[in-house]
Amino acid sequence: MSKDVYSICFMCTVRCPIRVQVENDDVTWIEGNPHVPGIEGALCAKGSAGVALLNDHERPQYPMIRTGPRGSGQWRRATWDEALDYVAEKLQAILKQYGGQSVVFGERTNLNTHISKTFTRAIGSPNHFTHDALCKGSVNTAFRSLTGYTDTEVGIDYGNTRYIVLYGRNIFESLEIKSINMLLSAMEKGAKMTYIDPRVSITATKADRYWMIRPGTDLALNYALIHTILKERLFDTDYVRRWVTGLNELQAFVEPYTPEWAEKETGIPASEIVTLAREASEVKPAVVFHYGYRGAHHPNEIHLRRSIVILNALMGSIEAKGGLFFKKGAKAAGRGDLGKYNQQEGLPKPSAPRFDGSGGDKFPIADSNHGNPQTLAHAILNEDPYPIKALIVNRFEPLQSLPDANTVRKALDKLDLIVTIEVNFSEIAWYSDVILPESIYLERADSIQMASGLKPQLFIRCQAVSPRYDTKPAWMILKELAGRLGVGRYFPYETIEDIWNFQLKDMGVTLEDFAKKGFVALTDSQIFWDRKDGIKFKTPSGKIELVSSLMEKAGFPSFEPYQPVERPAEGTFRLMVGRCAAHTHVSTQNNLYLNELVPENELWIHSAAAAKLGVKDGQKVEVRSPVAASTLKAKVTDAIHPEAVFMLHGFGKTVPAQTRACGKGASDTVLVENISDPVGGSPALDHTFVTVRPA
Amino acid sequence: MSQYYLLQDPKKCIGCLSCEVACKIKNGLPVGPRLCQIMTVGPKMVNGLPRMAFVFMSCFHCEDPWCVPVCPTGAMRKRPKDGIVYVESSLCVGCKSCITACPWGAPQWNPETGKVVKCDYCMDRIDQGLEPACVTKCVTHCLHFGRADQLDTERRQRFARNVAFELETLASSR
Numbered sequence: 114m115s116k117d118v119y120s121i122c123f124m125c126t127v128r129c130p131i132r133v134q135v136e137n138d139d140v141t142w143i144e145g146n147p148h149v150p151g152i153e154g155a156l157c158a159k160g161s162a163g164v165a166l167l168n169d170h171e172r173p174q175y176p177m178i179r180t181g182p183r184g185s186g187q188w189r190r191a192t193w194d195e196a197l198d199y200v201a202e203k204l205q206a207i208l209k210q211y212g213g214q215s216v217v218f219g220e221r222t223n224l225n226t227h228i229s230k231t232f233t234r235a236i237g238s239p240n241h242f243t244h245d246a247l248c249k250g251s252v253n254t255a256f257r258s259l260t261g262y263t264d265t266e267v268g269i270d271y272g273n274t275r276y277i278v279l280y281g282r283n284i285f286e287s288l289e290i291k292s293i294n295m296l297l298s299a300m301e302k303g304a305k306m307t308y309i310d311p312r313v314s315i316t317a318t319k320a321d322r323y324w325m326i327r328p329g330t331d332l333a334l335n336y337a338l339i340h341t342i343l344k345e346r347l348f349d350t351d352y353v354r355r356w357v358t359g360l361n362e363l364q365a366f367v368e369p370y371t372p373e374w375a376e377k378e379t380g381i382p383a384s385e386i387v388t389l390a391r392e393a394s395e396v397k398p399a400v401v402f403h404y405g406y407r408g409a410h411h412p413n414e415i416h417l418r419r420s421i422v423i424l425n426a427l428m429g430s431i432e433a434k435g436g437l438f439f440k441k442g443a444k445a446a447g448r449g450d451l452g453k454y455n456q457q458e459g460l461p462k463p464s465a466p467r468f469d470g471s472g473g474d475k476f477p478i479a480d481s482n483h484g485n486p487q488t489l490a491h492a493i494l495n496e497d498p499y500p501i502k503a504l505i506v507n508r509f510e511p512l513q514s515l516p517d518a519n520t521v522r523k524a525l526d527k528l529d530l531i532v533t534i535e536v537n538f539s540e541i542a543w544y545s546d547v548i549l550p551e552s553i554y555l556e557r558a559d560s561i562q563m564a565s566g567l568k569p570q571l572f573i574r575c576q577a578v579s580p581r582y583d584t585k586p587a588w589m590i591l592k593e594l595a596g597r598l599g600v601g602r603y604f605p606y607e608t609i610e611d612i613w614n615f616q617l618k619d620m621g622v623t624l625e626d627f628a629k630k631g632f633v634a635l636t637d638s639q640i641f642w643d644r645k646d647g648i649k650f651k652t653p654s655g656k657i658e659l660v661s662s663l664m665e666k667a668g669f670p671s672f673e674p675y676q677p678v679e680r681p682a683e684g685t686f687r688l689m690v691g692r693c694a695a696h697t698h699v700s701t702q703n704n705l706y707l708n709e710l711v712p713e714n715e716l717w718i719h720s721a722a723a724a725k726l727g728v729k730d731g732q733k734v735e736v737r738s739p740v741a742a743s744t745l746k747a748k749v750t751d752a753i754h755p756e757a758v759f760m761l762h763g764f765g766k767t768v769p770a771q772t773r774a775c776g777k778g779a780s781d782t783v784l785v786e787n788i789s790d791p792v793g794g795s796p797a798l799d800h801t802f803v804t805v806r807p808a
Numbered sequence: 809m810s811q812y813y814l815l816q817d818p819k820k821c822i823g824c825l826s827c828e829v830a831c832k833i834k835n836g837l838p839v840g841p842r843l844c845q846i847m848t849v850g851p852k853m854v855n856g857l858p859r860m861a862f863v864f865m866s867c868f869h870c871e872d873p874w875c876v877p878v879c880p881t882g883a884m885r886k887r888p889k890d891g892i893v894y895v896e897s898s899l900c901v902g903c904k905s906c907i908t909a910c911p912w913g914a915p916q917w918n919p920e921t922g923k924v925v926k927c928d929y930c931m932d933r934i935d936q937g938l939e940p941a942c943v944t945k946c947v948t949h950c951l952h953f954g955r956a957d958q959l960d961t962e963r964r965q966r967f968a969r970n971v972a973f974e975l976e977t978l979a980s981s982r
Contacts, residue, residue, distance in 0.1 A: 142834070144945055156945040158829040165833070285822040290947055297820055297948055301969075313851050315823055318860040694824035706829050709839045752851050752858065 119146060119631020121562060121574040123554035124159035124166070125697035126221060127289045128562065130631055131156065133555065133577040140164050140555055140578055148630040151272075151291035158695050158710060165705040166553055167581060171771055172537055173550035174582035183526065184544045186769060191547075193585065193593070200547050201597035203530045204236070207502045208598075213237020214465035215500055219486055220244070220507040224559040224574065225588045227453035228604070228612075229507060231460060232591045235600035239463040240501075242484030246471075247514050251793025252408035253480045255418035258661040258671075260431065261651025263480060264404065266440050268566055271295035273435035275396040278307045278389070280331050280421065281410075282403045283314040287692040299435075307389060309334070311689065312717060312759050313752035322389070328687040328757045328799070329411055329678040330379040335420035336675060337375030337386050340367040342427050347394035349429025356648060357426055359659030359671070366672040378677060397428040399435025408793070411800050415793030416673050419661075426657045432641065432648045439642070439649075440565035446635035449619025451563045451571070460603055468492045468501055471794065477667045479794025487515055487789055487796040490524035503530040507551070507587050512540035513699040513763060516785040516796050517740050534587050537700060538770040550584040557586040558609040561616045564632075567639040571622060572632045573613070588612065669792045681802055684726060686718070686758040688738065688803045690781040699763035703771035713778035714761035715748040718805060723749040726805060733808040736760075736779065738801050740786055743779035744808040758805060810869035810891030812929055813956035814943070815963065820950035823848055823862035827942035827951060831866075834930060834941035841916035843867075843927040844942050864951065866942070867914035867927040869893045875906035875915055875926075884915070884924070887931065894928035897921070929953070 118133045122143075130146035143163055145152040166172070176196035181187025191199070207215055217240040218233040220226065226243070233241035245253070252264045260267075271277075272295035284293060300306060308320035311328045326334065342348050343364045353360060372383035393400045402424040408414055422431075430436025443450050466473050469488040472481030479485050489511060493501045504511075504525070515521045525531060525544060533545040536553045551557075559574040585593075592604035606612050613624055626633045642648045652658045660671045681687060695710040696702060716734055718726075728734055730749040735742055736758070743765060753759055765780030781798075788797040823846055831843050844866035851858040873893050875884050883899035884906050886892070895906075895915070900923040906915040907924065918925045930940040938944065943953040952959060 153949070154944045155947045155949060156826065156830070157824055157947050158826045161826065161829040161833050161945060285824070288822070288824060288947065293822070294948060313858045315860065318851050318858050319822065320857070323857055694822070694826075705839065706832055710825050710828065 115141075118575050118577040119573070119627065120577060121224075121554070121559075121572050122156070122160045122163065123223075123574070124163050124701065128572075129156070129160060129290050130572055131160065132631065135577050138578050140167055145290060146631050149291070149632065151294045155290050155294070157288060157290060159697055159701055159707060162701070162704050162706040163553075163555060165707075166536070167555050167578070169705065171703060171773070172553075172582075173535060173542065173548050174584070175550060176583070177548040177550075179546045183531075183546070186543065188548075193583070196547055196549060197590075197593050197597055200530070200532050200549075201594060203546075204503060204598060207529055208236060211500050211502050212465070213463050214239060214468065215502040216240065216505065217242070217468055217489070217501055217503070218505045218507075219489075219509040219511070221509050222483075223508065224562055227455045227560065228588045228591055230455040231457070231603050232595055234455065234460050234463060235595055235603045236598055237461055237463050239465050240468045240484070242469065242471075242486045244486075244509055244514060245483040246479065246485045246794050247409060247487065247796060247798075249406065249408045249795065250479055250483065250485065251414035251790050251795040252405055252418045253483070254478055254793040255404070255408075255415055255422055257480070258415075258419060258478070258663045259422050259426065259652070259657050259659070262439060266565070267404075268438050268440050269401055269403070270433075270435050270438055270567070271401075272299055273399060274299050274401050275304050275399040275435055276393050277304060277401040277403060278393070279309065279316060279320075279403045280405060280417075281310045281691075282405050283310070283316045283691060284403075285316045285319055286314055286694045287406060288694055305392070311754035311757045312691070314691070315694075322385075324379075324381050324385070325754050327378070327380045327678070328689060328754055332413060332417045332420060333370070333375045333378040333675055333678075334381060334386065335417065335424060336367050336370035337372045337383075338390050338424060339363065339420065339427070340370045341372060341387050341390040342394065342424070343367060345390070347390055348427040349397050352398065352429030352644065353427060355645070356431075356650070357657045357659060358654055363423070363659045363672065370675065378675075393428060398430040398433035400428040400430045401425070401436055402428070402430075409795035409798045412788055412790050412797045413673065413676070414790040414795050414797065418793065419671075423659060426659070429644075431657065432644060434641070438567055441567065441569050441640040442563060442565040443569060443620060443635060445640050446569050448621055448635055451561060451620060452616040452618055454603065454615075457603060466498060468498065470498075476789075476791060476794045478663055478669070478792065485789070485794050486511070487787060489515060490517070490521045490787070493524040493527050494520075502528060503532070504528055505532045505534070506541055507534040508536070508700075510539050510541050510699045512544065513780055513782050516782055516787040516798060518780060518782045519741055520787070534590055537703065538768050539699070540766065540768060543768040543770065549590050550582065551587050551590070552580045552584040556580040556584065559586065559588070560612055567641065569635045569640075570632050571620070571627070571635065573627045576609075664792065681756055684806075685802050685804050686722070687756055687799065688736070688781070688784060688801045689757050689759040689799045690762045690785075691759060693761055696761070696763060702763055702766060702777070703774035705773065708773040711761070712773070713746070714764040715746045715778070716805065717748045717750055717753045717759040719753050719755040719757075720749050720751050722755050723747065726807070728805065728807055734805050735808040736784060736803050736805055738784040738786065738803045741783045743783055745779040747805075758803065810893070810929070811955055812869065812890065812892070812934075813954060813959045814864075814866065814929070814940070815952040815954075815959045816864040817950040817952070817966070818861065820948045821846075821862045821864070822948055823860065824947050826945055826947045827864070830941040830945040831927075835925065837918065837925065838920040841918050841925050843916060843925065865912065867893060868912065869929065874909040874911065878905040878909040880905065892929050892931050893926070894931060895924055895926055897923055897925075900924050
């Protein structure tokens with residue numbers, strides 16, 4: 114028997130809508146949802162490789178309880194009851210002795226985050242964190258400081274843009290199918306793309322202008338762009354007069370940052386900087402200075418991300434066709450909100466401060482809805498601000514996402530309990546006390562997705578096939594665990610339909626509405642706010658605050674004088690990390706087909722630097738940072754700035770159960786020092802200097 | 809030549825390798841054989857800008873294929889109705905003559921079955937009115953499948969659109 118199931122991919126966090134063909138409870142074909150504009154059947158390599166994940170024997174197949182030392186790979190198979198009883202008993206003892214705050218729950222934001230947040234609060238812990246800060250905490254804070262909205266509440270109107278500037282936003286490799294199709298169609302209509310990156314990525318090879326900027330100096334470039342735009346009055350005067358405050362302060366601040374000054378710092382000719390400012394201005398407001406997907410490079414990240422948002426503000430491109438827009442949700446479409454279990458009445462609000470100082474002493478204005486998990490090792494090792502005894506993670510990888518992974522591993526040793534809910538034998542799963550195997554996205558249904566945007570829509574992940582192994586969805590695992598901990602009342606569902614019906618109760622949408630196309634549009638037409646009077650900025654002034662009340666109140670200056678970026682000594686390089694189209698962060702390196710495409714990472718090094726060091730293409734090199742050393746193959750090339758070396762993120766696995774990926778390449782997070790942007794909240798993942806020598 | 813043509817728009821191709829995986833899944837292939845493959849060349853500087861080429865290689869389905877006559881068992885054959893060159897797997901004895909004969913490396917070795925496997929334009933899908941897997945799932949829709957005579961027109965249309973745009977900018981800058 115054959116059937117089509119509309120669902121949502123989960124090979125990466127973009128979550129493209131898919132259509133899955135199922136025959137006899139087996140997946141025979143997956144394609145992008147043909148009914149969604151910009152998708153129309155398209156599916157990336159990772160999406161297709163979901164079938165290989167489904168059928169993979171190298172993933173956790175049943176609950177496992179550790180029997181040997183941590184990381185030894187000695188396990189016993191357990192039933193779900195045994196495993197959950199075991200976790201509940203340990204947790205109960207910890208909660209009793211150390212309090213709710215001693216339990217930390219970490220995950221990558223997903224459709225069931227409202228349920229895991231419910232779980233964390235129900236057991237009395239304020240310590241739910243997501244991966245977000247590690248990726249883009251400072252982008253989030255930058256947007257809030259200027260507009261009152263987070264970056265996730267902002268989108269880009271790629272299809273109508275006429276000018277786009279990408280700061281290392283490697284849009285054609287770290288890809289979102291819909292966005293790039295919109296962008297490519299805009300480029301076909303004549304939109305111009307500038308790409309700025311010390312490394313020639315694939316995106317660089319598609320751009321109309323490429324600048325191999327000196328690593329870490331993007332902020333200098335932007336100060337010069339702002340300088341030029343203000344000096345030559347290239348900004349959108351009506352928009353700026355109506356919606357922007359603090360222009361005089363900005364003008365005074367950028368006065369010394371001339372294009373000639375920036376040329377010395379960045380290596381980009383002054384005349385070209387001026388040209389870009391003029392070109393962008395000509396087609397404003399259909400201009401996008403892309404604020405980035407990952408914004409976690411340097412300790413002054415907040416100022417770079419703010420400068421990018423400010424450039425958009427000056428172009429009048431915030432809430433403009435072909436520029437940036439605020440995503441409209443159910444309310445804007447005249448509907449009620451999607452129900453969330455963490456908004457239940459009576460759910461405890463733990464009073465202890467967060468373990469990571471998010472929204473507190475360490476990161477006063479970072480977004481504490483997501484937290485700042487880069488402090489996890491410090492908090493555990495120093496019991497600062499209090500003892501942490503248990504870590505539960507779902508689809509989050511502390512050992513490959515947090516900087517200075519060796520210190521993280523040491524900190525984990527101090528915990529009484531580590532529980533991993535996962536679809537892979539990840540590094541953290543292997544280092545856990547209990548693995549609770551999660552059904553993969555094709556084997557489960559999840560909470561409904563609210564896709565806010567110009568046309569808000571609802572999407573739904575439906576179960577395509579029955580689980581191949583003895584696995585469960587995380588929402589069910591958490592409910593069953595909560596029941597054992599005496600807080601089951603906050604999980605008033607038995608099936609996914611119960612969750613869906615709860616979510617939809619105020620929406621004016623029924624489950625049947627999803628059947629035809631796999632999604633429900635909440636409006637027929639795009640919702641833009643009126644640029645003259647209708648933009649609802651959420652800052653205290655109701656405007657874009659260049660002098661930010663959020664920052665100034667916390668004692669952070671809105672504009673910080675530029676600090677020259679240190680030039681590395683000979684034989685020393687700035688370590689940069691990034692992505693390719695074949696892999697998702699840390700989670701797909703062991704996938705049969707994706708591993709075949711890109712089995713390991715290499716160290717990109719400039720040919721002149723390599724020659725001096727006696728490093729040949731393909732040769733193994735040792736990369737040494739102040740915190741660790743690793744070896745991997747060198748890729749000798751002219752396509753990278755001589756001050757930088759680069760490697761793909763997510764390799765260097767150590768888990769033997771992942772036979773295809775284990776021991777291949779090097780892990781960047783072992784090498785990266787744990788430095789943060791204390792204002793924005795991101796770690797500085799491209800700030801470490803390394804030395805390279807033949808291994 | 810088969811009556812079909814698979815056209816790649818190199819300007820739109822981003823080398824994401826989606827086509828390769830779509831093909832492998834569709835054909836249930838193990839690690840090793842790649843019926844279609846993106847061959848990456850570059851980056852190299854062209855007019856002051858870094859450029860890369862992503863050359864889509866599968867099978868040309870030649871009018872007079874080298875691989876067919878060298879096959880001793882008749883496994884490698886041309887479908888009379890539309891000229892698709894394909895392997896009748898039950899007849900393949902794994903002698904690799906076709907692999908030797910093809911100048912473009914189209915026939916691939918399947919280590920799991922000990923037989924040859926090659927692109928057949930997903931003829932089962934074509935017969936259902938669908939497109940080959942690589943084309944359907946191409947991330948940027950840079951792959952196009954159709955009858956050779958029709959795709960010529962498509963290419964001309966695209967060229968015309970580009971030229972028209974150039975003219976427009978020339979005119980507007982006066």
